[in-house]
Amino acid sequence: MKRRSCGALRASDDGARAELCGWVHRRRDHGGLIFIDLRDRDGITQIVFDPQHTAFGDAEHLRNEDVLRVRGRVRKRPEGTENAKLATGAVEVAVDELEILNRSQVPPFQVNLDENPEESLRLEYRYLDLRRPRMQRNLTIRHRIIKAMRDFFDEHEFIEIETPMLIKGTPEGARDYLVPSRLYPGTFYALPQSPQLLKQICMIAGFGRYMQIARCMRDEDLRSDRQPEFTQLDVEMSFSSQEEVLEVMESCMHFVWKRVLGVELAPFPRMGFAYAMERYGTDKPDLRFGLELARVGDLFASTEFAVFASALSGGGEVVAVRYPGGAALSRREFDALVDEAKHLGAKGMVWVALGSDGAKSSAQRFVGEEHAKSIAQRLGAERGDALLLFADERDAAFAVAGKMRSEVGRRCGLRRNDAFAFCWVTDFPYLEIDEETGKPTPAHHPFTAPAEGEWDLIERDPLRMRAQHYDMVLNGYELGSGSIRIHKPELQRRIFEMLGMSREQVEEQFGFFVRALDYGAPPHGGMALGIDRIAMIACGEENLHEVIAFPKTQTARDLMMDAPSPASEKQLRELHLSVPKKKER
RNA sequence: GGCGCUGUAGCUCAGUUGGUUAGAGCGCCGCCCUGUCACGGCGGAGGUCACGGGUUCGAGCCCCGUCAGCGUCGCCA
Numbered sequence: 001m002k003r004r005s006c007g008a009l010r011a012s013d014d015g016a017r018a019e020l021c022g023w024v025h026r027r028r029d030h031g032g033l034i035f036i037d038l039r040d041r042d043g044i045t046q047i048v049f050d051p052q053h054t055a056f057g058d059a060e061h062l063r064n065e066d067v068l069r070v071r072g073r074v075r076k077r078p079e080g081t082e083n084a085k086l087a088t089g090a091v092e093v094a095v096d097e098l099e100i101l102n103r104s105q106v107p108p109f110q111v112n113l114d115e116n117p118e119e120s121l122r123l124e125y126r127y128l129d130l131r132r133p134r135m136q137r138n139l140t141i142r143h144r145i146i147k148a149m150r151d152f153f154d155e156h157e158f159i160e161i162e163t164p165m166l167i168k169g170t171p172e173g174a175r176d177y178l179v180p181s182r183l184y185p186g187t188f189y190a191l192p193q194s195p196q197l198l199k200q201i202c203m204i205a206g207f208g209r210y211m212q213i214a215r216c217m218r219d220e221d222l223r224s225d226r227q228p229e230f231t232q233l234d235v236e237m238s239f240s241s242q243e244e245v246l247e248v249m250e251s252c253m254h255f256v257w258k259r260v261l262g263v264e265l266a267p268f269p270r271m272g273f274a275y276a277m278e279r280y281g282t283d284k285p286d287l288r289f290g291l292e293l294a295r296v297g298d299l300f301a302s303t304e305f306a307v308f309a310s311a312l313s314g315g316g317e318v319v320a321v322r323y324p325g326g327a328a329l330s331r332r333e334f335d336a337l338v339d340e341a342k343h344l345g346a347k348g349m350v351w352v353a354l355g356s357d358g359a360k361s362s363a364q365r366f367v368g369e370e371h372a373k374s375i376a377q378r379l380g381a382e383r384g385d386a387l388l389l390f391a392d393e394r395d396a397a398f399a400v401a402g403k404m405r406s407e408v409g410r411r412c413g414l415r416r417n418d419a420f421a422f423c424w425v426t427d428f429p430y431l432e433i434d435e436e437t438g439k440p441t442p443a444h445h446p447f448t449a450p451a452e453g454e455w456d457l458i459e460r461d462p463l464r465m466r467a468q469h470y471d472m473v474l475n476g477y478e479l480g481s482g483s484i485r486i487h488k489p490e491l492q493r494r495i496f497e498m499l500g501m502s503r504e505q506v507e508e509q510f511g512f513f514v515r516a517l518d519y520g521a522p523p524h525g526g527m528a529l530g531i532d533r534i535a536m537i538a539c540g541e542e543n544l545h546e547v548i549a550f551p552k553t554q555t556a557r558d559l560m561m562d563a564p565s566p567a568s569e570k571q572l573r574e575l576h577l578s579v580p581k582k583k584e585r
Numbered sequence: 586g587g588c589g590c591u592g593u594a595g596c597u598c599a600g601u602u603g604g605u606u607a608g609a610g611c612g613c614c615g616c617c618c619u620g621u622c623a624c625g626g627c628g629g630a631g632g633u634c635a636c637g638g639g640u641u642c643g644a645g646c647c648c649c650g651u652c653a654g655c656g657u658c659g660c661c662a
Binding site for chain 2: 026028029030031032033034035037044046048050051063064077078080081083085086089106107108109110112113115116117118119120121123170172173174175193218219220221223224226343344345432441442443444445446543553554555559
């Protein structure tokens, strides 16, 4: 007799004998006839217990989440009782043999419902939460995505190389997770924030095309789209231009979406960083909808409105966003919207409602009919829309307008989770000004090559220098970034020097790497994409918890295992560590 | 570290202006039921209103603090 999954049987199996194993999803006891929905990863099959079989007595005592093995005959359901909602709904299994493999306690929440219990309960009983069809589906999709990626790169002659988890820490970037060394008192390994230098060394080692499904750790605060431990698709290629890297990565995503979701993606639009900031106020634009921003400061060049005038005279800008249908908002709703804008970092917000009886504005005395008309024209706004205006320092005005654009998109239902709008953002600035120190720091990492032909800017005008750096963006999420790397040791040293690192600092932190560049490092570049985020968006989810089997809470705890947990005195002694008592901390 | 939301039965939630005995659906227990699929019917059990303090004649509701989960800003080269 053949063991079948709970999602396998069809009308064509009528009459066959089958064995099914699974969990009791739901029980319908009619007294003289018992139906059980038996569930496994693959689906649900209805099994039926008839009073004339000996199994019936045991079936009366089955409860949700008991684990069963049953044997019986597959039969078409009586006419009119088919269930179109189930893939197996044309048939049922008439059970003649029942083996109860294990009983379950009454679960702390119902596995057979779609609603999410409170997050902490889900996480504490993660094995039950993961049994829910939604989680089984999501983790299966995640598996298929990773499988497709491996297949794609294998076909393109990349090889997967595992890099170590215990490596040397780097003082810059995110906070490292540290592992104390037993053999060398007072020293620590760091867990990788990314295999960046190791994959570059694989290029120097002559592997040509590398990929890895790599675990990475960063000890920073969490978000719905950020876990301290995450998985990335890490790629590096030798002798390749930026264009070639973009092509490989983009066709990988086309391949994955086609194979896993059956979706044919359009070519990814590309835009420069400066363009993205002006049109969307962010370097990770959500292109599921338009509503591009427009600068309108010039329309208020001679305004008496103090808020706008002072922003503009200080070199600032007024940036406008269109809110389709926003004219219907009440004054109270506009007030709430202003509060929301402030929460997003706006100093304030002026709204203009394009009503059927003319324009109404929160700054009525200063924003007239003419202004409204001109702004509406630039935004492509129509009667019935609202216009939202933000005045601030240039970058700040664009940034907050961009956040409100996103919020407007949400309110207007434009952020559909079954739409996939990829894009490339390129031509990033090489340096940015650190707000704390006022000093230039690399906008990305210091192994990035400057844009072609811009090396000389390092002496003349370093802040204008751009990088051969690129981001892949999907639905407003940064999936990841990559760059062409510096392969000339003298140029790499020059960059460290520009960043104000002494010879000794470079030797101490990156000596092994710069030394490697000295031995015939080929030109190379690559990229890393966040697989958790890719899986999340592909599954139509909005939190990484839904696509990670055992995620951490926002306070970086594992509620099922109760980690982190204290170490024993003996362990601490061996690691040459001591922990201050609580009150001393 | 800052700001915000949430915490009431096993679960998901409701709970009016501070007022007598804190409710619903699901789940659970018992009985009945041979075509259900969110089966149905009858009956029942189940509450430290997160925790600690305060205001009040009286607190699930108001105030302060703590804890937890989530969202967000900082942070994530």
